[in-house]
Amino acid sequence: MAISIIRKITKWVFLSLNILCCLLFLLSCLSLYISPAEWAPVGFLALTVPYLVIILFFYIIFWLIAKPKMAIISAVVLAIGWKQVVVIAAWHPAAGFKEVKAPTSIRIVSWNVRGLYGISTNFYTQQRNRKEIADLINKSGADVVCLQEFNNIFAKEDPNYNNIGLFTKTYPYYYFSKDFKNDQGTYYSGVIIFSRYKILNEERIAYKGKNPESLIRADLLAGNDTITVFTTHLQSFAFSKEDYRNIEKIKQTDDEVLEASENIYTKMKGAFYNRADQAQTVKNTIAGSTHPSVICGDFNDVPNSYTYFHIRGERQDAFLKSSFGIGRTFNALAPTLRIDYILPDNNFEVKQFELVDEGLSDHHLLMADLSLKK
Structure with missing residues (x-):
């Protein structure tokens, strides 16, 4: 009984x-x-x-x-x-990545480089980090490079502060959003597109609200074809070091978590709201593209989110097309955080895709080889 x-x-x-x-x-x-x-x-x-x-x-x-x-x-x-x-995982276990791309392919790199300086506060470590990032990109064989959280100091001739100069020998064409700047107008931060191809047209679309970030567009002459590349960095949760510590306390069911939980909830709710508005701006803008186009960047949202589905629409996800696994792109908080994307439209065929983590940023580098369908 x-x-x-x-x-x-x-x-x-x-x-x-x-x-x-x-x-x-x-x-x-x-x-x-x-x-x-x-x-x-x-x-x-x-x-x-x-x-x-x-x-x-x-x-x-x-x-x-x-x-x-x-x-x-x-x-x-x-x-x-x-x-x-x-959309949770890619299922191509035999997918590899050839360093030498096909002559007809366009290789695109997208990476949140965290200012190029990494997580260290030591000047010499930061300088080594930025040069290693530049070397990795310059040797990647990429034709187009989209970087988020990129910064540059224009007023100093010192090469230790000229981040753009690290790339221009390989990528003579670039467009920088200059979203954030200091009062003297010497320091700028934002998203940037570097290209081996000539830039025919460029545009910055600012997001609404207090956040000065933006979506940028560059029309590129790739051989005899014109393609459009968009990149952006959407609203983050803006967690502080203290927030990350509090999240660990919450995971461990620490007793002193109520106030911390409320603060984290408020930040996350605000970020969801702002990203939804930004996603609408991105969707409207890329829908108006008259050339084969690719949108890539740090969306700060997972592939199960409104942000992802709203922006992606009928586009391809390069990771899902030619990779294997969950594809984590952010190194903190959880192993399921794929928040960076390369999304080509259906004028392209995804040839191969790779995630690279050299410990130089809190994000992984994304690299995809695309070819235009004829």
Whole structure:
């Protein structure tokens, strides 16, 4: 009798948790259609999708062993949210990367370089870091390089501060957004496009609000073809070192987390709201491109988010097309944070893709070889 009751309770608990996970996953699927500016929870739920999918697959296996008919619940829910499932990971285990690209390919690099100085505050370490970043890019064989969180000091002739000069021998053409600047107008930071190809036209589209960041566009003459490259850095959570420490406390269920949790929640909610607005600007702008185009950059949002789906639309995701695994691009917080992207339109064929992590930034370098379809 007692064993029977325990079995019933256990079954009820497992089923209840299964249904809860199903509901949370279905709610997360709303991020395809609902902006976090309209309903903030979809922004947070998008971050949980990889974990919910793993749990639901576990339930399918569990119920197939314990009671096969019950496995239908999780299977149907995953089928409903299949668009959320397929963007979590790439499934090309045989995909490799050839350093020497095909003559007809266009190699694009996108990288959040964290100012080029890395995480060290030591001047000599910073100088070594920026030169290593430049060497890695200059030797990559890339034709177009899009960098986020790039800075340059124009007033000093000292080569220790001329970051643009590290690249111009390899990439004679560039367009710099100059989003942030100091009062003297000597220091600038933002996103930049370097190119071996001549820049025919360029444009900076500023985002609304207090954030001075922007989306930039460059029309490039690639052989006999004109292509358009966009790059941007969308609103981050702007976590401080203290916030990162507090997140670790929350993970460890530290008692002193209430105030920290509220502060982190407020920052995340604000970032979701701003990114949704920025994503709309990006979507509208790239939709007006009259040439084959690629949008790349640091979106600061996962592939299960409104930001990703809204910007991507019908575009290809170079990582999903030619890589394998989850494809983490940000080194902190969680192993599922793929927040940097290269998204070519359907005028291109993705030949190969690679993620590179040399420990020079808190983000990984993204590199893709694309070819124009004839």
